[in-house]
Amino acid sequence: MRPLARQELPTKAVFYSKDTSVSHKIMASASEDVETTRGDGGESPNTKDDEKKEESLLECNICLDTAKDAVVSLCGHLFCWPCLHQWLETRPNHQVCPVCKAAISKEKVVPLYGRGSTKQEDPRDKVPPRPAGQRTEPEPGNNFSGFGFGDSGFHMSFGIGAFPFGFFTSTFNIGEPRPNVGPHGSPQYMEEQFLSKVFLWLALLFIAWLLYA
Amino acid sequence: MTCLSPSERRLQKELMSLIKDPPPGVSVDADQVEQNLFLWTIHMEGASGTLYEGERFQLQFKFSNKYPFDSPEVTFTGSNIPVHPHIYSNGHICLSILTDDWSPALSVQSVCLSIVSMLSSCKEKHRPPDNAFYVKTCNKNPKKTKWWYHDDSV
Numbered sequence: 001m002r003p004l005a006r007q008e009l010p011t012k013a014v015f016y017s018k019d020t021s022v023s024h025k026i027m028a029s030a031s032e033d034v035e036t037t038r039g040d041g042g043e044s045p046n047t048k049d050d051e052k053k054e055e056s057l058l059e060c061n062i063c064l065d066t067a068k069d070a071v072v073s074l075c076g077h078l079f080c081w082p083c084l085h086q087w088l089e090t091r092p093n094h095q096v097c098p099v100c101k102a103a104i105s106k107e108k109v110v111p112l113y114g115r116g117s118t119k120q121e122d123p124r125d126k127v128p129p130r131p132a133g134q135r136t137e138p139e140p141g142n143n144f145s146g147f148g149f150g151d152s153g154f155h156m157s158f159g160i161g162a163f164p165f166g167f168f169t170s171t172f173n174i175g176e177p178r179p180n181v182g183p184h185g186s187p188q189y190m191e192e193q194f195l196s197k198v199f200l201w202l203a204l205l206f207i208a209w210l211l212y213a
Numbered sequence: 214m215t216c217l218s219p220s221e222r223r224l225q226k227e228l229m230s231l232i233k234d235p236p237p238g239v240s241v242d243a244d245q246v247e248q249n250l251f252l253w254t255i256h257m258e259g260a261s262g263t264l265y266e267g268e269r270f271q272l273q274f275k276f277s278n279k280y281p282f283d284s285p286e287v288t289f290t291g292s293n294i295p296v297h298p299h300i301y302s303n304g305h306i307c308l309s310i311l312t313d314d315w316s317p318a319l320s321v322q323s324v325c326l327s328i329v330s331m332l333s334s335c336k337e338k339h340r341p342p343d344n345a346f347y348v349k350t351c352n353k354n355p356k357k358t359k360w361w362y363h364d365d366s367v
Binding site: 059062063065077086087090096098099101111152 | 227
């Protein structure tokens with residue numbers, strides 16, 4: 001069962017020995033164009049078969065069409081850049097060659113430029129078109145942690161709800177001069193001292209309870 | 214042809230090559246596939262010289278529109294589910310290439326070959342040890358199961 005996953009299509013090895021006349025078909029926009037031009041040449045069935053075989057040597061290993069914006073991995077496997085890019089995006093943490101499972105990355109693929117291609121631009125510079133659904137779907141891992149963060153922050157400000165209260169009273173006491181403070185030793189002074197102690201202890205108890213709970 | 218999505222295009226190509234040049238003992242129900250390109254039924258024969266010689270099985274392939282980047286959902290269907298240590302009686306198959314080891318370079322044909330070879334290398338016909346429990350508790354979609362691939366011998 002497993003060996004098959006690593007099995008290569010036997011055609012790959014022959015890729016390098018291609019004659020140049022076929023190689024600019026890499027840049028053909030769609031395989032249909034190539035297929036139709038092949039049909040009307042009036043060749044014998046044998047050469048048609050041969051050509052078809054050669055054609056399949058230049059097929060992308062993912063979409064099975066003639067490779068468009070072709071790139072080759074260092075392990076020698078041919079892909080359309082949009083196809084390979086989509087596969088690398090599918091498993092960003094585990095980027096392997098679809099054919100032989102060798103390690104692979106954007107930097108380690110070689111773009112192919114046939115003689116027929118006028119524009120020598122690197123296919124990797126193009127932003128490959130992707131299905132709309134792919135982009136909107138959030139990563140399950142990231143989404144979860146982000147949500148958890150927001151959530152816990154929210155709870156925090158609630159849990160320490162006593163602080164604004166304590167803060168408020170203390171600024172009240174310190175910031176404002178207390179014009180009504182009774183003279184030293186008067187019953188009003190004693191009462192105020194007592195109340196402030198009671199509130200201090202209450203606040204301390206509350207903080208201790210908060211820390212404990 | 215231009216209105217086909219990439220997954221439809223690829224499935225169409227695979228269908229053509231499977232009809233034209235099928236692996237031994239494997240055939241595709243072309244009429245059914247023509248009705249729905251994303252649901253294939255494959256007929257499979259047990260290879261000769263193996264424990265499954267002369268038996269006929271039915272495989273169902275369900276594709277998503279992310280195929281081939283997303284693996285197909287492959288199960289045995291019909292009346293005869295092969296008795297095999299990696300195949301549950303509800304048709305679910307414990308095979309790594311169907312989930313973790315899936316690659317877009319794999320195809321219906323290579324999956325069929327893997328399953329034929331998995332059947333062929335079986336030495337003793339029996340169900341997986343947790344069959345009764347799994348069949349009662351599993352999701353209908355085998356891809357939702359967290360498979361644990363521990364046995365490479367069969």
